[in-house]
Amino acid sequence: MSDLSIQFSIRDKLTAIQSYVLKHGLVQAALFIAAWLIVFGSGALLDVVNYASLWFPAAGLTFAVLVVVGWRSILPLMFCAVVGTFWTDSIYGLNTPPDELFVTGILFGVGHIASYYIGARLLLYISDTSLQNLPRLATCFLILSAVCSFLATISVLTALVWSGAIDDGSHVDTWLPFWIGDLAGMAVTAPIFCFIIAKLYPHPKFWIGEHLNQKSTTSFTEFLYKCSLGLGLLLVVMLLASISEAPEAAYAAFFLILPQMWITYTETPLRTSLSLALLSLAIALLVTPFDVMQFALVYQFVICVVAATTLYGLAVPALIADNRALRGMVLKDSLTQTTSRNELINRVEKELKQAQRQKSELCLIVFDLDKFKHINDKFGHVAGDRALISAADCAKDCLRETDILGRFGGDEFVVVLPFTSADAAVLTAERIRLRLTQVTVDHGVTLSGSFGVSAVTGVDSFNRAFERADKALYRAKDLGRNQVCCM
Numbered sequence: 313m314s315d316l317s318i319q320f321s322i323r324d325k326l327t328a329i330q331s332y333v334l335k336h337g338l339v340q341a342a343l344f345i346a347a348w349l350i351v352f353g354s355g356a357l358l359d360v361v362n363y364a365s366l367w368f369p370a371a372g373l374t375f376a377v378l379v380v381v382g383w384r385s386i387l388p389l390m391f392c393a394v395v396g397t398f399w400t401d402s403i404y405g406l407n408t409p410p411d412e413l414f415v416t417g418i419l420f421g422v423g424h425i426a427s428y429y430i431g432a433r434l435l436l437y438i439s440d441t442s443l444q445n446l447p448r449l450a451t452c453f454l455i456l457s458a459v460c461s462f463l464a465t466i467s468v469l470t471a472l473v474w475s476g477a478i479d480d481g482s483h484v485d486t487w488l489p490f491w492i493g494d495l496a497g498m499a500v501t502a503p504i505f506c507f508i509i510a511k512l513y514p515h516p517k518f519w520i521g522e523h524l525n526q527k528s529t530t531s532f533t534e535f536l537y538k539c540s541l542g543l544g545l546l547l548v549v550m551l552l553a554s555i556s557e558a559p560e561a562a563y564a565a566f567f568l569i570l571p572q573m574w575i576t577y578t579e580t581p582l583r584t585s586l587s588l589a590l591l592s593l594a595i596a597l598l599v600t601p602f603d604v605m606q607f608a609l610v611y612q613f614v615i616c617v618v619a620a621t622t623l624y625g626l627a628v629p630a631l632i633a634d635n636r637a638l639r640g641m642v643l644k645d646s647l648t649q650t651t652s653r654n655e656l657i658n659r660v661e662k663e664l665k666q667a668q669r670q671k672s673e674l675c676l677i678v679f680d681l682d683k684f685k686h687i688n689d690k691f692g693h694v695a696g697d698r699a700l701i702s703a704a705d706c707a708k709d710c711l712r713e714t715d716i717l718g719r720f721g722g723d724e725f726v727v728v729l730p731f732t733s734a735d736a737a738v739l740t741a742e743r744i745r746l747r748l749t750q751v752t753v754d755h756g757v758t759l760s761g762s763f764g765v766s767a768v769t770g771v772d773s774f775n776r777a778f779e780r781a782d783k784a785l786y787r788a789k790d791l792g793r794n795q796v797c798c799m
């Protein structure tokens with residue numbers, strides 16, 4: 313099977329799964345609960361102190377589902393919180409009575425869900441005006457991440473102390489790693505979870521996929537190399553911290569920002585978010601085997617700082633792409649894809665200076681379609697537009713690589729012929745004129761044009777050379793059109 317047909321069959325299957333999930337609310341809830349518990353489990357296994365993990369991606373998933381799905385996700389989330397509490401109890405081997413665990417689970421659920429629900433509502437409100445402004449959206453999201461994760465920390469820890477799940481004094485050691493773990497998990501994973509959930513549960517207003525859906529200009533292998541560079545650097549700095557046991561060595565992990573920024577500026581936002589999630593997960597997973605848990609807080613801050621910088625950087629590739637598109641629009645006439653008027657004048661000025669310096673010959677041809685208004689009036693502007701495109705293509709075919717063809721406005725075109733004498737320019741104009749008469753456009757209409765040629769002298773500016781060619785063009789019109797005049 314060819315690569316293309318494999319791609320199509322995978323896409324077909326994904327579309328079928330997507331439409332099945334979209335139709336079945338219970339399947340959505342079951343999928344979500346399974347995903348939340350897997351993500352919760354991956355965080356719970358990375359504890360810094362009891363109840364506080366180095367990185368808690370479940371916070372990102374809770375926030376994302378509340379943003380995209382809203383209040384309908386509260387019940388499945390509550391179920392997850394209760395199951396998660398029972399699971400945590402079995403991980404720590406605490407053997408708490410089930411009724412007490414149930415109450416603890418409900419209290420955990422209320423604190424966790426309420427905190428992220430407030431943030432999700434606020435982000436939706438803000439995204440109404442900021443979705444197109446990525447730096448502003450990133451700022452709001454980061455502030456909300458810090459505030460929501462702090463609220464979740466305070467409310468969940470208060471609930472756990474109140475229910476007796478943790479001692480009265482131990483929340484003092486727990487609150488900071490708890491908060492930073494939730495913050496890191498949310499800042500890193502919420503954007504990518506929003507993207508995935510919105511694919512299965514399209515949100516009419518909040519469609520972050522507009523940003524994450526951009527097409528890549530680099531190969532996937534190149535992206536993998538960049539990711540491996542980041543992971544390689546992580547292994548080196550962890551090894552350094554493990555061998556030296558010095559805090560200074562742990563701080564070297566902040567250098568991870570460099571490969572991540574390389575990815576952010578050169579890859580799509582989706583790939584950037586994936587590499588950030590991968591790097592953060594790798595940091596959290598490697599802390600135990602490298603025996604550097606004493607620097608857990610440093611690594612938590614590394615994840616937060618890399619995530620925040622990445623989120624701001626997400627705007628850069630979009631800005632570069634917009635800039636490239638705008639540049640294209642400024643340099644080219646959007647209809648005929650010939651040189652735009654402004655760019656034409658710039659380039660003629662340069663060619664003029666060069667011709668004057670080198671004492672070489674330079675000519676201008678100005679041509680205008682005959683009775684073009686008639687085509688517009690009789691067959692409509694779309695037919696007129698197609699006639700303009702055909703005329704430009706026909707002229708391009710008659711020119712050399714070094715000649716410049718531009719649209720000056722309406723149905724008037726300018727050709728710049730460097731290193732060309734007046735006689736040769738007249739011959740070129742004749743060639744275009746003849747070819748134009750052989751062009752048939754919509755409704756069997758044939759085209760013709762009138763041409764003015766001027767040879768540029770040593771003291772000419774663009775305007776003077778253009779005026780002479782334009783006068784020659786009007787003489788050609790006066791003499792009956794479909795001919796070439798020279799001045």
Ligand SMILES: Nc1nc2c(ncn2[C@@H]2O[C@H](COP(=O)(O)OP(=O)(O)OP(=O)(O)O)[C@@H](O)[C@H]2O)c(=O)[nH]1
Binds near residue numbers: 686
């Ligand atoms: N379809 C289309 N028409 C355009 C565009 N720009 C200008 N025009 C039309 O082009 C026509 C230009 O007509 P003129 O060059 O003044 O006159 P003409 O009918 O060609 O007659 P002569 O030049 O005297 O032979 C006008 O009807 C404009 O509205 C465009 O981008 N698309």
